[in-house]
Amino acid sequence: MKLLPLKFFLLVALAFAGAGRAQELDLLGNTRWSKSGSRLHIFATQIHNNREFGTSGSLRLQIWATEEPYDGLSDIVGFVIGTANLRPLAAGADFFNVVKRTAYRRPPAGYYFTTITLEERYSDGSWLIIDTENFDGVVNLGGFGEGVVDLTLSTTSDISFEGEVSWFAGDGRVQLFAERIHNLRSSGRSGALRVRLFAGEEAYDPAETFFAYPMATKSAGRVFPGWIEFYPPLTRFRPPPPGEWFVTITLEEYNRGWVIQDYYTFLDPRLF
Numbered sequence: 001m002k003l004l005p006l007k008f009f010l011l012v013a014l015a016f017a018g019a020g021r022a023q024e025l026d027l028l029g030n031t032r033w034s035k036s037g038s039r040l041h042i043f044a045t046q047i048h049n050n051r052e053f054g055t056s057g058s059l060r061l062q063i064w065a066t067e068e069p070y071d072g073l074s075d076i077v078g079f080v081i082g083t084a085n086l087r088p089l090a091a092g093a094d095f096f097n098v099v100k101r102t103a104y105r106r107p108p109a110g111y112y113f114t115t116i117t118l119e120e121r122y123s124d125g126s127w128l129i130i131d132t133e134n135f136d137g138v139v140n141l142g143g144f145g146e147g148v149v150d151l152t153l154s155t156t157s158d159i160s161f162e163g164e165v166s167w168f169a170g171d172g173r174v175q176l177f178a179e180r181i182h183n184l185r186s187s188g189r190s191g192a193l194r195v196r197l198f199a200g201e202e203a204y205d206p207a208e209t210f211f212a213y214p215m216a217t218k219s220a221g222r223v224f225p226g227w228i229e230f231y232p233p234l235t236r237f238r239p240p241p242p243g244e245w246f247v248t249i250t251l252e253e254y255n256r257g258w259v260i261q262d263y264y265t266f267l268d269p270r271l272f
Contacts, residue, residue, distance in 0.1 A: 023118075024050050025059070025089070025130040031116050033063050033082065033135075040082035040104040047086070047095040047118065058121040059086040061100065065112035065141060072132050076115065079107035081141070109142025109170025111271065140271045143239035145169045147247055147266040158184040159193065159253050159261035162227070167197055167216075167249060174216045174237035178230035181251060183223040192254040193220035195230060197237075199245035199272065203265040210260075212248065213240040220251075244269040 029045025042061050049056055064070065066078030084100030118131040146168045154160035163179030176195055183190045198204070200212035218235045220228070246269050251262040 023131045025056060025118055025120060026050060027116070027118050027131045027133060031061075031133055033114070033116065035104055038104050040102050042082060042084045042098075042100045042102065042116070044098040044116075044118075045096070047089065047098060049089045049091055049093055051091045053091050055091065056089045056120055057123070058088055060084060060119050060121075060127070061086065061098070062117045062119060064115045064117060065107045065139075066115060067110075067112065069113045069134050070115045070132060072134075076117070076129065076132075078112070078115075079105070081105050081107060081114075106142055106171075109144040110140075111138045111144060112141055113138055138271070140239075140242075142170050143172060143237060143272065145174075145239070145247065145270050145272065147249075147270070149264055149266065151264060153182060153184070154262045157261040158182075159190055159223075159251060160184060161251055161262050161264070165249060165264060167247070169216075169237045169239075172237055173234040175234055176216065176218050176230070176232060176249075178251075180227040181220055181223060181230050182227040183225050185225055187225060189222040189224050190253055192222055194218065194252050194254075194258070195220055196250045196252060198248045198250065199240035199270075200248060200265075201245065203246045204248040204250075204263055206260065206263075213245070214238075215240065215247075239272045242272060244271055246270075 026048045028048055031044045034041045061084040062080050063082040064078045065081050070076050082102050084102055114135045116133050117129045119127045120130050121127050148166035151161045151165055153162050160182045161178050166177045168175045195218050197216040198212035199215055216235055216237050218232050220230050246265055248265040250260045252258045253261050
């Protein structure tokens with residue numbers, strides 16, 4: 001999974017591109033795609049056959065996910081996440097307002113650039129890309145996310161993270177890790193502890209009511225004075241609604257209700 005720079009346009013389930021170059025077969029006007037569950041919706045305002053004679057081969061629109069923007073010239077390298085098959089198009093004719101609903105094929109979880117291609121099938125069965133358009137920005141496919149920080153002991157709590165604290169998520173699972181979880185009390189086990197991962201519109205402020213979307217929760221048990229390494233098995237991960245979110249990891253203790261004892265909000269918002 002490649003982590004792309006976090007300075008991006010916000011593109012979640014919907015992407016747009018304008019098309020207008022002269023080709024033998026042309027994508028004209030706006031194109032877009034959107035994802036809903038296991039289905040992909042593909043739209044093109046107009047497809048025109050500029051040839052003077054003959055009918056095209058079978059056509060298809062494909063949505064590609066690539067690690068780099070497609071240059072429109074070399075072979076495209078990436079993952080096809082959706083295909084819309086079209087019938088042949090006569091010379092001088094058009095398809096207008098093409099709307100297709102097709103299966104979504106999820107690539108490995110990660111951030112991707114996306115491209116729409118108009119492709120024609122030749123008599124030998126091969127397909128050739130005739131026209132393309134890149135969509136702006138990047139999208140998060142598969143609920144990808146990660147963060148890592150090196151923390152010192154808390155100065156305000158005797159239940160504290162220390163050292164590397166990280167998370168790595170994709171395809172509905174997340175790996176949570178804390179190098180050390182300390183119980184700094186002189187005696188007695190802590191209450192039950194848990195580590196949680198949240199997505200919020202703002203960074204966590206302990207002086208404010210915390211409104212955030214819980215993405216993952218994992219028990220850390222009870223800790224005697226001293227420390228433990230927290231490296232549990234993968235746990236369920238539920239990405240927040242599409243958008244940019246601040247991610248906060250919390251260390252919580254149960255004492256007639258759950259209390260946040262330590263936390264960290266990762267500096268850069270993440271795109272989901």
